[in-house]
Amino acid sequence: MADGDNAIPVEAWNTVLFEKFCRFRFVLTEGLSDHSDELLRRRPYARGARVLDVGCGFGDTTQVIAGQIAPEGEAVGVDCAENFVTVATREAADAGIENASFFIADVQSDDLRGPYDAAFSRFGTMFFNMPVVALRNIRGALRPGGELSMIVWRKREDNPWIHEAELCVRDIVPVVKHEESEAVHCGPGPFSMASADMVSDMLQIAGYERVRFERYDCDICIGRTMDDAVDFAMALGPAGEIIRLAGEEGTKRKDRVIRALRKTFASYQRNDGVWARSSSWFVTAHNPAS
Numbered sequence: 001m002a003d004g005d006n007a008i009p010v011e012a013w014n015t016v017l018f019e020k021f022c023r024f025r026f027v028l029t030e031g032l033s034d035h036s037d038e039l040l041r042r043r044p045y046a047r048g049a050r051v052l053d054v055g056c057g058f059g060d061t062t063q064v065i066a067g068q069i070a071p072e073g074e075a076v077g078v079d080c081a082e083n084f085v086t087v088a089t090r091e092a093a094d095a096g097i098e099n100a101s102f103f104i105a106d107v108q109s110d111d112l113r114g115p116y117d118a119a120f121s122r123f124g125t126m127f128f129n130m131p132v133v134a135l136r137n138i139r140g141a142l143r144p145g146g147e148l149s150m151i152v153w154r155k156r157e158d159n160p161w162i163h164e165a166e167l168c169v170r171d172i173v174p175v176v177k178h179e180e181s182e183a184v185h186c187g188p189g190p191f192s193m194a195s196a197d198m199v200s201d202m203l204q205i206a207g208y209e210r211v212r213f214e215r216y217d218c219d220i221c222i223g224r225t226m227d228d229a230v231d232f233a234m235a236l237g238p239a240g241e242i243i244r245l246a247g248e249e250g251t252k253r254k255d256r257v258i259r260a261l262r263k264t265f266a267s268y269q270r271n272d273g274v275w276a277r278s279s280s281w282f283v284t285a286h287n288p289a290s
C-alpha cells in the first residue's frame with residue numbers, strides 16, 4: 001500500500017463493514033435518512049440536473065435524488081466497495097428507477113466521470129486518507145459553479161448515540177490503534193470532519209469557494225429494542241471498532257460491555273425503541289464559476 005492510499009479502508013468497506021451495514025441496515029439507513037431527507041428538502045435538486053452521490057452505500061439517497069431530477073436528470077452513485085455498488089444497482093433496477101446508475105471508484109484517486117452539476121454525500125466523505133486530495137478530485141468532476149453538499153457528523157459530544165457507547169467500551173476494552181493492528185479498518189472515521197474550521201480550510205485548499213455550514217439535530221432510533229441497540233453499538237461505530245481491533249481481549253470482555261451498554265442506553269429507551277440525539281453539519285461549497 002502506498003502512503004495515503006485507501007487500500008485498507010476499501011477492503012474494510014467491501015468486507016467486514018459491508019456485512020455489518022447489511023446486518024444493521026435498518027438502523028443505518030432509516031436513522032441516517034432523517035439527515036438526508038432534511039437536506040434534500042432544504043436544497044432540492046433541479047429537474048434535469050446531473051448529480052454525483054459520493055460514497056453512496058446502498059444507494060437509497062441516489063434513488064431519492066433520481067426522483068427529484070427525473071425524468072431528464074441523471075443520478076450517479078459512486079462507492080469504493082463493489083458489494084455496495086452491486087446492491088445499489090440491483091435495488092434501483094428493482095424499484096424501476098431508470099435515471100440512476102452506479103460505479104465503483106476510489107473517490108480520492110479515480111476518474112469520477114464528470115461533469116456534474118452537483119455532488120452530494122451523506123456521511124460518505126469522512127473516510128478518505130487524504131481528504132483534501134479527494135475533495136479536489138470531486139471538485140474536478142463538477143462543472144464551473146457546481147455545488148458540493150455533504151452531510152458529516154458534528155462533534156462526538158453532540159452525538160451520544162455513538163459517543164457514549166465508545167466511552168463505555170473504552171473503559172472496559174484495551175484500545176488498539178489502527179497502526180498496531182493487522183485488521184482492516186474504516187479509515188479516518190466518522191468524526192474526522194466534525195471541525196468546521198478544519199473542514200472549511202480543507203475545502204478552500206481543495207479550491208472551493210462560498211463554504212457554508214448549517215447544523216442539523218435530530219433524535220435517531222438506534223434499535224427497535226434494547227438488544228438491537230446494544231448489538232449495533234458492539235458491531236459498528238468507534239465502539240464496535242475498538243472491540244473488533246482488540247480481538248480476543250474484546251471477546252473476553254463482551255459480557256461486561258453488554259451490561260455497561262444497557263445501563264448507558266437505559267435513559268434512551270422509549271415505547272417505540274431506543275432513541276438518542278444526533279447532530280450533523282450540512283456543508284455546501286462551490287467550484288468557482290470560471
Ligand SMILES: C[S@@+](CC[C@H](N)C(=O)[O-])C[C@H]1O[C@@H](n2cnc3c(N)ncnc32)[C@H](O)[C@@H]1O
Pocket residue numbers: 006009013014028029032054055056057058078079080081084105106107108121122123124125127128
Ligand atoms: C458511512 S457509509 C455511508 C453510505 C451511504 N452514503 C449512507 O449514508 O448510507 C460510507 C460509505 O463511503 C464509502 N467510501 C469510503 N471510502 C471511500 C472512497 N475512498 N471512495 C468511495 N467511496 C468510499 C464506503 O464504502 C461506504 O459505502
